């Protein structure tokens with residue numbers, strides 16, 4: 001209906017214009033052509049000036065009206081340190097173009113008015129004028145030099161790379177159709193190395209070298225990206241397939257992600273997500289409901305999140321490359337980091353893709369040493385005879401044999417250290433089996449195993465009078481021999497403190 005009315009209005013206006021044309025044609029014939037032409041020129045010249053005034057007033061008013069919804073104005077203050085420098089560039093460019101826009105438009109329309117056709121006026125013909133040429137070459141050159149130099153200064157300030165002494169957090173963003181793999185360095189703050197030859201679709205999509213110690217605690221973030229406030233962040237930016245662009249608009253961070261050519265961006269977030277929300281809260285637009293169909297939904301400022309977007313039209317799923325980014329305080333960041341499980345430990349450790357399969361990690365060795373030390377100290381401190389026995393959790397044998405497995409040496413080395421520290425303690429090593437097989441052979445197997453443990457400790461230099469061993473066979477089960485798990489518990493090596 002509205003369309004029909006609009007169409008009719010336009011049609012009627014066209015009819016009116018044609019009719020006016022016919023009337024002035026008629027008038028011209030009555031009054032004489034020249035007088036009519038003069039009047040028409042005067043009228044056009046006045047209308048041009050009127051148009052100019054309305055145009056400039058409305059243009060300026062719309063700039064003012066929309067200032068709060070344009071990124072970089074109103075509530076959208078840069079949330080990073082260098083962002084103000086970039087905003088400064090935009091502002092100075094805007095001011096210069098605004099002034100030029102005003103001057104040129106006023107001149108354009110004023111000349112249209114001043115030099116309208118009048119009797120006796122004659123157009124001036126200039127084939128060449130050095131002064132004019134000089135003015136319109138030099139003035140833009142000066143303005144552009146000012147803008148370009150300002151831009152170069154900003155570039156040199158923002159883009160230099162960090163040195164080895166600088167403290168920073170480095171993360172890695174790998175773009176692909178359609179998403180980002182964001183790799184966080186974990187507790188050590190260092191990203192593990194990568195090698196394209198290690199890329200295995202579905203298994204190691206980034207080609208991370210799991211044999212590198214630095215990669216053990218790296219986390220490929222599944223969901224929200226967390227960054228600590230007031231910390232320099234260096235982002236390694238790369239792409240797996242086509243051009244993408246790493247874009248954090250609120251931080252004025254924008255850099256192409258190029259397949260085969262790593263790029264980077266360094267920035268320092270200065271405003272936490274919560275602080276930014278509080279800034280937005282001051283503006284009426286941000287107090288409107290977030291969900292327009294539900295007036296009771298939370299206000300927009302509460303739902304605000306920083307976001308990572310792809311700023312390159314990289315394909316039809318381009319829009320889905322959005323990721324939420326949260327800037328939080330140091331304490332919140334540390335809490336979050338403590339809750340993150342490394343990608344290696346959760347998806348690679350112990351699998352066929354693990355180059356350290358069958359080996360212990362430094363962190364595991366340290367962890368076990370700590371645990372054994374605590375168990376030993378508890379046993380020493382306790383008055384109860386039953387508490388004097390501790391389980392050597394990580395001592396294992398080859399199946400059906402008394403030979404120690406390779407990994408058992410870590411536990412026994414730890415035990416040697418502990419025994420050296422408490423030189424008055426004497427212990428008994430006890431071997432135990434499950435109930436499968438006959439009693440006699442179980443007894444001898446447990447004896448041989450306990451004896452092998454003792455031999456290992458003697459080889460490490462412990463005094464023979466501090467050590468003793470006994471094989472208990474299947475006589476002292478701690479688990480149910482009817483189940484696999486129970487039998488596994490029963491096959492064990494224990495240490496009992498005899499005297500201290």
Ligand SMILES: [Cu+2]
Pocket residue numbers: 175176243244245310311312313314315318321
């Ligand atoms: Cu993209």
